[in-house]
Amino acid sequence: MPDPKDRERIDRFETRTVHAGAEPDPATGAVIPAIEMSTTFKQNAVGELREGYDYARTDNPTRRALEAAIADLETGQHGIAYASGMAATQNVLYLLDPGDAILISDDVYGGTWRLADRVWRRYGIEPIPVDLSDLDALARALADNETVRLVWVETPTNPLLKIVDISAVVRLAAGRGALTVVDNTFATPFLQRPLELGADIVLHSATKYLGGHSDVVGGVLATRRDDLAERLRFNQNAAGAVPSPFDCWLVLRGLRTLALRMERASASAALLAAWLGGRGEVDRVRYPGLPEHPDRDLVRRQMHLPGAMVSFEVAEAAGGAARARAIAGCTRLFTLAESLGAVESLIEVPAGMTHQSVAETPLAVPAALIRLSVGIESVDDLVADLDAAFAATSA
Ligand SMILES: *Cc1c(COP(=O)(O)O)cnc(C)c1O
Numbered sequence: 001m002p003d004p005k006d007r008e009r010i011d012r013f014e015t016r017t018v019h020a021g022a023e024p025d026p027a028t029g030a031v032i033p034a035i036e037m038s039t040t041f042k043q044n045a046v047g048e049l050r051e052g053y054d055y056a057r058t059d060n061p062t063r064r065a066l067e068a069a070i071a072d073l074e075t076g077q078h079g080i081a082y083a084s085g086m087a088a089t090q091n092v093l094y095l096l097d098p099g100d101a102i103l104i105s106d107d108v109y110g111g112t113w114r115l116a117d118r119v120w121r122r123y124g125i126e127p128i129p130v131d132l133s134d135l136d137a138l139a140r141a142l143a144d145n146e147t148v149r150l151v152w153v154e155t156p157t158n159p160l161l162k163i164v165d166i167s168a169v170v171r172l173a174a175g176r177g178a179l180t181v182v183d184n185t186f187a188t189p190f191l192q193r194p195l196e197l198g199a200d201i202v203l204h205s206a207t208k209y210l211g212g213h214s215d216v217v218g219g220v221l222a223t224r225r226d227d228l229a230e231r232l233r234f235n236q237n238a239a240g241a242v243p244s245p246f247d248c249w250l251v252l253r254g255l256r257t258l259a260l261r262m263e264r265a266s267a268s269a270a271l272l273a274a275w276l277g278g279r280g281e282v283d284r285v286r287y288p289g290l291p292e293h294p295d296r297d298l299v300r301r302q303m304h305l306p307g308a309m310v311s312f313e314v315a316e317a318a319g320g321a322a323r324a325r326a327i328a329g330c331t332r333l334f335t336l337a338e339s340l341g342a343v344e345s346l347i348e349v350p351a352g353m354t355h356q357s358v359a360e361t362p363l364a365v366p367a368a369l370i371r372l373s374v375g376i377e378s379v380d381d382l383v384a385d386l387d388a389a390f391a392a393t394s395a
Helices: 004-010 013-019 061-073 085-093 110-118 135-144 166-175 226-239 245-255 258-277 296-302 320-330 379-392
Strands: 043-045 078-082 101-105 126-130 148-154 179-183 201-205 219-223 282-286 309-314 346-348 369-373
Touching: 013 061, 013 258, 061 078, 061 219, 061 245, 078 085, 078 226, 085 110, 085 201, 085 219, 085 226, 101 110, 101 135, 110 126, 126 135, 135 148, 135 166, 148 166, 166 179, 219 226, 258 282, 258 309, 258 379, 309 320, 320 346, 320 369, 320 379
Parallel strands: 101 126, 101 148, 148 179, 179 201
Antiparallel strands: 078 219, 201 219, 282 309, 309 369, 346 369
């Protein structure tokens, strides 16, 4: 694989999204990789493999194409694919030992906290929630906990869209010998490339923007470190939470339009955030692209675009949590559903949906918060849809 820096010079990101991991099939000339369903591969002689494949859990041509594409787009040396984002998360944790602690973003994806709190704890790994957008809090947590081996970053965070300074976290974590893992699901490599900022491992729920069409569940990791990749690959095969060839193919297909989708959705999200900010019923719009976002400068430094997720709270005087639920229940274009990152726009109330599992924990979210995943529809239609929902629910 070429040096990531050379790759950066060879092709711009948009070009790489189209071509990464794609070589015409040498046997047939097929431009698009085949969905290779064979579970086993003929050997030339005992133990002598033809193209490096023996059994499909261990390695598979369609998966290999996806893994090469992810490595390329995240400017890693290695991409490793899993059956879901959570399977990828679980595989990162196999790097730890009982007695280790991990520091974890305090508004991390609800499922990540659930896995950490309800499963890892039983295996002797202690998750400690920290507001990683507060570097002093991170430094204190590292100083207070000798056993921290890993810092788990999500940025922008979900659903509050706080921004974490990846380079600064890497510096502090590495100073204590801890790994930095960045869940890059919300930003995608088009907007932000954590490995270039020093992170050890990048994680994605490929179910979201990478797949991009709400039709495949998947997860991927990328790293530049050979030592970590070797252990991750061993565990990928040993534990076996691998994606099907068809799922790999769907994620690869989705990736081809990543740059176009992110550009459109991000531009629409910026317009929607500004429009929401002008409404009396709205208390606080959280969008990394707003001039009043507390981390505006960091957003400019770290992200190519501010992304397509927008959160806002319905003001107490305008009906608060009950109104938020009513609004989310009556939009027509914004579909009331969990998940994010696809071509169609989605709306949800995290306190009653994605973040129900963190109610009454340090990770609880405001009850009147609405989260939007902005898709690629006409932004005028999206504004009209929200406008109608505000009107239909006013007292
Ligand atoms: C969805 C999501 C996950 C989990 O991924 P699955 O593919 O649903 O297993 C992890 N992190 C973030 C930020 C997510 O949005």
